[in-house]
Amino acid sequence: MKLKLEITDIARLMQAEIAAGEKAVSAAIKDAGTGLKTAWRGQISGAGLGPRLARTIRSETYPKARPSLNAAALVWSKAPVIISAHDTGPLIRSRGGLWLAIPTEAAGKGRRGKRPTPQKWEARTGLKLRFIPRRTGPSLLVAEGRLNSKGRAVASRSKTGRGLTSVPIFLLVRQVKLRKRLDLAREAERAVNGLPEKIVAGWLDGKV
Template sequence: MKIVGRISGDLKELMNTRFDEIADAARAAVRSASEGLQAELRRQTRAAGLGNGLEKAWRLDLYPKVSRRRTLRPAGLVYSKAARLHDAFDDGEMITARNAKWMVIPLPAAKAAGFDRDPHRREGRQIGLIPPKWSNIDAATAKFGALRFVPIGNGARALLVADGKARGDTLARGGAGRATSIPLFLLVKRVRGRKLLDLAAAAKQAEAQLVANLSNILGR
């Protein structure tokens, strides 16, 4: 989404005497509209519960990048560093596993055990070259042993279930000391995402703000 500000018309005399003032005001107008767009997109992402990473992935660049370079054609570019994910939540498109048969979704028991986090990440910083994992099946297997694959329905979904006792710990107990099986992960081949973002509405709002900002400049 590119926010562009332009002042046109017969402004030759005015430009000769007030060029710097008008150029600075135009840049300020574009910055205000662009920052408003970025803030709205981050607000939508936050309200949708998509996480801090996707919220902060909305970035903003102003042009010219050097503020002392004055122009009557300033521009603001609001863009995503996670465009594929933002587009998916804007379109509500079908999401499928990439280079794998299943997508793995941690269930509450897995989250409670910390299997929805990468143990190689500490305090928000990644150590080494191992990418972050949403579902750490290896850690669950190391703790509980081999997980049992349980198909659901027509085979489009399945569960990974931990049975019995964990190594050095008890997974869950029923009456009379009996260990219980606990589903840890849901496996799905595809899922249709819900439309959680409205990028077009945010852009339209920013364009209206830009027009108002530029009209204020011309009305001075």
């Protein structure tokens, strides 16, 4: 009977195992972060909030320069207030406790596509707004003008008053409940739950 004794370098094996684990964890974390970013962007676009808002979702994996067992991914939005509002569906009230002015289509857009305020709208168009209270439905801010080909309220050029009409420019409400249109937590939970399987699969592949 011949006996053979082999001494294995335990330290070297352990180091190789740790290296495989670092790569597996980092790869899984990066994949989960990228997947969550894609899922959030898809949910925002699917809710009709537009590709521009969807592109505010970003992701980053840390550490950037090397794999690590403590790798982490951060997924965030560059427009957190808007995203949070559509994710939670909050009740919005005016700061002064009076009215919220919601522009109609006739109000058009302000600078850089932003919604105009009554003060800025008057300054831009030269028209004066008139308050119309209503018992049912929202009260109104209207202007005496005409609608152009784009459906925007503008000053009338007619000296006879032809085409002049009272155009609703803003709807006035005490408060508004924003409809919840997103469920970002659902996608985040799905990404977290899928991490163990991704890590194990990557760890085993790295040892083959």
